[in-house]
Amino acid sequence: MKIERRAVAIDTPVPAATGISGLDDILSGGLTPGRVYLLEGHPGTGKTTLATQFLMEGAARGEASLYITLSETEDELRASATSHGWELTGIELFELVPPENLLDEEQQQSLLYSSDLELGETTKRIFEAFERVQPVRVVLDSLSEIRLLAQSSLRYRRQILALKHYFARHNATVLMLDDLTSDSNDKTVHSVAHGVIRLEELSPNYGAERRRLRVTKYRGRRYRGGYHDFVIRTGGIDAFPRLVSSEHRKEFPREVLKSKSAELNDLMGGGVERGSSVLILGPAGTGKSLLALTFVLGAAERGERAALFVFDEELGLLFNRAIGLGIDLQAMVDSGALFVEQVDAAELTPGEFSARVRKHVDVDDVRTIVIDSLNGYQAAMPEEHAVVLHMHELLQYLNRQGATTFLTVAQHGLVGDMKAPVDVTYLADTVILLRYFEAVGRVRRAISIIKKRTSSHEDTIREFRIGSTGFRLGAPLVDFHGVLRGVLRGVPTFTGGPEGLRLMVDDTP
Numbered sequence: 001m002k003i004e005r006r007a008v009a010i011d012t013p014v015p016a017a018t019g020i021s022g023l024d025d026i027l028s029g030g031l032t033p034g035r036v037y038l039l040e041g042h043p044g045t046g047k048t049t050l051a052t053q054f055l056m057e058g059a060a061r062g063e064a065s066l067y068i069t070l071s072e073t074e075d076e077l078r079a080s081a082t083s084h085g086w087e088l089t090g091i092e093l094f095e096l097v098p099p100e101n102l103l104d105e106e107q108q109q110s111l112l113y114s115s116d117l118e119l120g121e122t123t124k125r126i127f128e129a130f131e132r133v134q135p136v137r138v139v140l141d142s143l144s145e146i147r148l149l150a151q152s153s154l155r156y157r158r159q160i161l162a163l164k165h166y167f168a169r170h171n172a173t174v175l176m177l178d179d180l181t182s183d184s185n186d187k188t189v190h191s192v193a194h195g196v197i198r199l200e201e202l203s204p205n206y207g208a209e210r211r212r213l214r215v216t217k218y219r220g221r222r223y224r225g226g227y228h229d230f231v232i233r234t235g236g237i238d239a240f241p242r243l244v245s246s247e248h249r250k251e252f253p254r255e256v257l258k259s260k261s262a263e264l265n266d267l268m269g270g271g272v273e274r275g276s277s278v279l280i281l282g283p284a285g286t287g288k289s290l291l292a293l294t295f296v297l298g299a300a301e302r303g304e305r306a307a308l309f310v311f312d313e314e315l316g317l318l319f320n321r322a323i324g325l326g327i328d329l330q331a332m333v334d335s336g337a338l339f340v341e342q343v344d345a346a347e348l349t350p351g352e353f354s355a356r357v358r359k360h361v362d363v364d365d366v367r368t369i370v371i372d373s374l375n376g377y378q379a380a381m382p383e384e385h386a387v388v389l390h391m392h393e394l395l396q397y398l399n400r401q402g403a404t405t406f407l408t409v410a411q412h413g414l415v416g417d418m419k420a421p422v423d424v425t426y427l428a429d430t431v432i433l434l435r436y437f438e439a440v441g442r443v444r445r446a447i448s449i450i451k452k453r454t455s456s457h458e459d460t461i462r463e464f465r466i467g468s469t470g471f472r473l474g475a476p477l478v479d480f481h482g483v484l485r486g487v488l489r490g491v492p493t494f495t496g497g498p499e500g501l502r503l504m505v506d507d508t509p
Helices: 021-026 047-060 074-083 114-133 143-150 153-169 188-192 262-267 288-301 315-324 329-334 350-362 374-379 384-400
Strands: 036-040 065-069 091-095 137-141 173-178 195-202 210-218 228-233 236-240 277-282 305-310 338-342 366-372 404-410 430-439 442-452 462-467 470-476
Touching (some): 021 210, 021 236, 036 047, 036 153, 036 188, 047 065, 047 173, 047 236, 065 074, 065 114, 114 153, 143 153, 153 173, 153 188, 228 350, 236 350, 262 470, 277 288, 288 305, 288 329, 288 366, 288 470, 305 350, 315 329, 329 338, 350 366, 374 384, 374 404, 384 404
Parallel strands (some): 036 173, 065 091, 137 173, 277 404, 366 404
Antiparallel strands (some): 228 236, 430 442, 442 462, 462 470
């Protein structure tokens, strides 16, 4: 017998927004209405703040909202809200404390445990508060108190099921908070709840604490898995969904962007393609940052906007150095052509950094991005494999948005066998290598292109100088050998005649 399958149309309710745009993105719109959710995390991870924002969003939509607290007093909740500039208008706060007769030893009954009386009384008063307010959104803070009153896993599970069915009959969307202080291994509510959100706080060896969240369960809805960074600021929580580059595609012309230096354009095979990534690699002092600024200047002259993220250098010093190249960064900032951010690696998470970059691309229409340097970015996230994964997604996203990205990486050491702190050369479309070399008793700089995916490029090595007119490149160093192998150690060697030295850049400024 053949069984015929028919598609059944199901009305999907509009998700209940949490009031945190990043979290709603992670949850594919928000929380399914009329369900019970578990929000768990150790003390200090931000559960109360998130729950309050959830109720405030409901109140802003005209929904009755109820905050039932078993652990904090009403005064503490209002003081916490005031610190964020909130007034909690439209939110009913119900402070549930044990009745006085249960706290009086003379009134204790010997035939029943006091916990039995307290658990029954607690549940009764929760239902009474609900019947009085008739809320659409409820926060129950926290489950640790109910778990202690239940005293056994069986009674605790039955109590949670009773609460779940009661709230479900009244079509309320409920956040149950668990601070994991009584039994962090108890997964009773995990199996009962419609969805589970876990908040975590990490303490690095140096710098501010890092917070992240993860949705570990969500019945009947796709969500963005994995860990997502979030921060608590004055005004509430900002969540930063993990960037997935494959979700962002945009059509744009694959044109070649030229610099002001004809020699540099020749070296790069004509220029840099729009929507590609360029890695500028070299030891300290070779001019990586200033080379990147020449491309920022080119973007401004084309009438495009650029964004500069500086990890390592103080902005005042960078602006002064750029003036020496004839690049007035301050004028570009004042005109709106350039956005400059000083990034403190000790205070910033990779997720927040990606969100900042995305904002400039999506909102400010930035088409040139400079990250100076990747060493500072790595300091924000010590795990090397995670650095590569985050940077891969970020570069892929920028490429698909038509933004041209320039990254600098400082190699360790000035001489000999230099190494980068993390190998990302395979991620970049173009790799520019800067080096020192010795010639005629002077320390000089050399530039070469060691990789370019999008087109052919010159395979020569050229000397360059940095002056008031910018970068000046000389002719190919055809009479030198070993420029890229050794530095200040007897190599490179010069094999040409006196006329060969005239191929080098003129010493005049």
